[in-house]
Amino acid sequence: MLIRKGLSEMKRVTMADVAEKANVSKSTVSQYLNNRFDYMSKQTRDRIKIAIEELGYQPNFVARSLKQKSTSTIGVIVANILHTFSTQVLRAIEDYFNEHGFHAIVCNSYNDPVKELRYLEMLRAKQVDGLIVVPTGGNLDVYQRMIDEQFPLVFMDRIVEELRVDSILLDNEAASFIAVQHLKEKGYYRLGILTSSLKGNITPRIERVKSFRKALQMFNLPIYEDFIQGYEQNEYQFRLKELLSLPQPPEALLAGNDFSLMEILQFVKDHRIVIPEQLAVISVDEVSFADIYSPGLTTINQPTFEMGTQAAEMLWKKIKKEHNQSTNIIHRFKPELVVRDSC
């Protein structure tokens, strides 16, 4: 892999070195490396093989990328890799692209459009072949330019109304409907949904809240606006206290995401509330401990792997030009109800 020169001078082995050693030209070596054996004599092939092994030659993909205008690398920008949703989706994307010899550069925007912009620019400068992103909602102009250029792009989890981009989302309406239907069947009457901050227009939160209301109507249940809330991180505990101290508190709560579920469970524990007798609980997003918690937690699961795989496949087709770039299909995935004992 390295050629020793003089005492300690090192130099990377290049294709030229291989060519020289094998007594052929660079282009022949290039042919060899790209498996174009069609017109190559067994002899030269062997000579090249030996030369490569003896020198420990390893191709320089960067040079190849420059020439071919393709890096076999994609970029993925998620909000925060610490969220289960992100990791599972990432795993699926990873697995898919690795099958095709591609790699992924992973970035966290932390929901900050400024960070997002920096990543977008660097990733494009690094010539990634495509991008899968959970968009913050900012940087419309940058995305629009990408769309105009037909740059392969797929959004996940969120919709940006102004942009025509194919997007992968949960069918959030179905999630809310399933929850309400299940709760009604179980005999609960005063239902609520609690999720993270509604500021910032995060699609899944907005959609779940909105369609929760719609579902209540549809199932002829009363709508208590107090029970339909997006809380800031630090207000959950005292707001829950208020909520459950009401003369007519909610009988059942839908946690709009795993974070909200944790907060609810924290409150339940601190106040020795019995689930489901005193408060029924159901949540969107599976959590690792749904099974082992007592009582088992009824959850509405997102098919995260399928969603990640689908995003990857769509991007792949765009990269390979097998797919029209400028569609904006919203792919909705059905959530799945897993009934346990919390409602």
Add this chain to the structure above:
Amino acid sequence: MLIRKGLSEMKRVTMADVAEKANVSKSTVSQYLNNRFDYMSKQTRDRIKIAIEELGYQPNFVARSLKQKSTSTIGVIVANILHTFSTQVLRAIEDYFNEHGFHAIVCNSYNDPVKELRYLEMLRAKQVDGLIVVPTGGNLDVYQRMIDEQFPLVFMDRIVEELRVDSILLDNEAASFIAVQHLKEKGYYRLGILTSSLKGNITPRIERVKSFRKALQMFNLPIYEDFIQGYEQNEYQFRLKELLSLPQPPEALLAGNDFSLMEILQFVKDHRIVIPEQLAVISVDEVSFADIYSPGLTTINQPTFEMGTQAAEMLWKKIKKEHNQSTNIIHRFKPELVVRDSC
């Protein structure tokens, strides 16, 4: 960003286009982009600025990488991104490198040396500037060559005896000692440790089991070999059944990792065992639900962020040649006991 040619021909804007438009040479544009303004007249600077904006020029990092032999990209190979440990470490690495304008390509080896090898080769071919890896234990020759070449490399979580590589690990001995000490103080006498398969020589598992025995000796507690086990994934439940059906079952169990903890809690739930009265539980690795579980789970936490940051910093110094490449310091991080109610 694109120049329209004829009817629909598109062409990426290059430095040459900017140079032409601004009436300067490519090298001047290059100077500009690299902030070498020292000897540049205000005029040319402005002209270049305008030309860049009007053309929507974006530098091609690949070309730059080829010339400079540095990609500002590192590779990270973890066993499985779905593990909490991996995500947290990854986050820390990400954050650190982004501060320095670097990006990370993330790969999952799934503990498979063959996959690991493929990744190593591709990442090197893509000319990453350094590598952080949780090694499978295979591919010794490849790593040895990297070491010989002084390629920036840091290991995490596992030691490969045969290789001189700087490594970041938990002080596993301390973890076992803390557990045994705490359990003894709480009055438990018959102690056990359960962890994942001991085949495959995975450092943390081996070390935790080994030092658990040592700790028992040190604290004058009896050693029951039956209670010191590495189970395969599918045998936990029936082995636990055997274990807890013994005339003298363990009074307390240390879960060697989060996976083992889940299995224990599953068993506990299925058999209505009361923690800590019938069985005390403590675990290495924090889990998200330690607080909200009833009873709260006493855990021995790894400082994952610090570990990730340290790995990143070490790699950074090696990349920047501020650090000797060929040391093999094992950095041990102290775990932290968080007492809750499960023992």
Add this chain to the structure above:
DNA sequence: CTGAAAGCGCTAACAA
């Protein structure tokens, strides 16, 4: 203060 020219390592016509 700016430009000319060589070259990073590889690919791909086109020749031979």
Add this chain to the structure above:
DNA sequence: TTGTTAGCGCTTTCAG
């Protein structure tokens, strides 16, 4: 069947 040649887009001496 193999070699020659001309770049890919950028950086970097070295001249001017």
